[in-house]
Amino acid sequence: MSYDALLWLSFGGPEAPDEVMPFLENVTRGRGVPPERLAEVAEHYRHFGGVSPINGLNRAAIAAVEKELAAQGIALPVYFGNRNWHPMVEDTLARMAADGVRRALVFPTSAYGGYSACRQYDEDILRARAAVGEGAPELTKLRQFFDHPLFIGAFADALRIARAGLSEARVVFTAHSVPDSADLAAGPPGEGGRRYSRQIAEAARLVAAEAGVTEYDLVWQSRSGPPQIPWLEPDIVDHIDALHARGERGVVVCPVGFVSDHLEVVWDLDNEAAERAAELGMGFARAATPNGDPRFAELVVELVREHLSGAPVRKLSTFTAAGCTVNGALCATGCCEPVRRPTGAARPGR
Ligand SMILES: CC1=C(CCC(=O)O)c2cc3nc(cc4[nH]c(cc5[nH]c(cc1n2)c(C)c5CCC(=O)O)c(CCC(=O)O)c4C)C(CCC(=O)O)=C3C
Ligand SMILES: [Fe+2]
Known part of the structure; x- marks a missing residue:
């Protein structure tokens, strides 16, 4: 082709x-x-x-x-x-x-x-x-x-560099939160859902392994939507509070869910999360994104x-290589079905 x-x-x-x-x-x-x-x-x-x-x-x-x-x-x-x-x-x-x-x-x-x-x-x-x-x-x-060696390698080096600046710190991976219902509907029906959070967890595991990190947490950020709708948790800022409460002295944040330093990274992490860490007297560092x-x-x-040219499909996980489709077709019928969000107003029945 x-x-x-x-x-x-x-x-x-x-x-x-x-x-x-x-x-x-x-x-x-x-x-x-x-x-x-x-x-x-x-x-x-x-x-x-x-x-x-x-x-x-x-x-x-x-x-x-x-x-x-x-x-x-x-x-x-x-x-x-x-x-x-x-x-x-x-x-x-x-x-x-x-x-x-x-x-x-x-x-x-x-x-x-x-x-x-x-x-x-x-x-x-x-x-x-x-x-x-x-x-x-x-x-x-x-x-x-998410599991390509070049993607994982870029994050792993960025994490190493961020850690080098802080002597005692907990490593925390973060990705954009989504409604829990959306995560549950992610992937082809019949595969148990949660393709998004499972891939994030796998990327975090691969980055940690390559950077020589044995203990870390995975948290979520930038949630929106009404508070009564469950989204993936814990939130990064709440998690920094919890780390402080259990005596951690610092935090190194790796935004594995993003490819570049866009607004969710430079505001929600470099301002909000960094500020909370500073208020608590904790060290804070953020790993660069691969962009x-x-x-x-x-x-x-x-x-x-x-x-x-048929270059080999390089990947570090055993997860299916998905997402490659023609003209907007889905990976499979019903894959990653959008979950309708309540708007607050009654919606006309359909
Ligand atoms: C999974 C995910 C990614 C990662 C995958 C990817 O990169 O594509 C991502 C990326 C981004 N999200 C971005 C910005 C925003 N996301 C919002 C809202 C939302 N994001 C969601 C999810 C994600 N978002 C969801 C479930 C919502 C709720 C509304 C909805 O169901 O759609 C809102 C509305 C206000 C708010 O409520 O925050 C804004 C402004 C920008 C650009 C930032 C810039 O300007 O630099 C980027 C790269
Ligand atoms: Fe977003």
């Missing part, structure tokens, strides 16, 4: 103060996130002048991937499109079609399975292809890479080469 382009598909983020609310409305439309939470998150973006780091980080990563492709003699133009903010994936796909792209690979900026981390990117692909209509490029999404590591570009190009 031959491909004409690589589409870099990401979440998107505002790049000016007046973009914050429209961006947040795009993210949360129909998802039952209370207005108070939205106002709070808008405030987080305002601490950074209304500019999320995510688009800039993606542009830098794309530049690194373009260099790596060229270095490996692969002629594949890279396009950038987002789910929630400009450049919107619908517009990017229209441009690709106009440029004559017939078939493209898609790199989603998430390593994991689950509704938010995988299936929602399939929905983006479906939506973008429907928007372009006739002549829309055929899109093959690259697989989940800035040269191995990240190599990883992307290796995933591309699995398709272009």
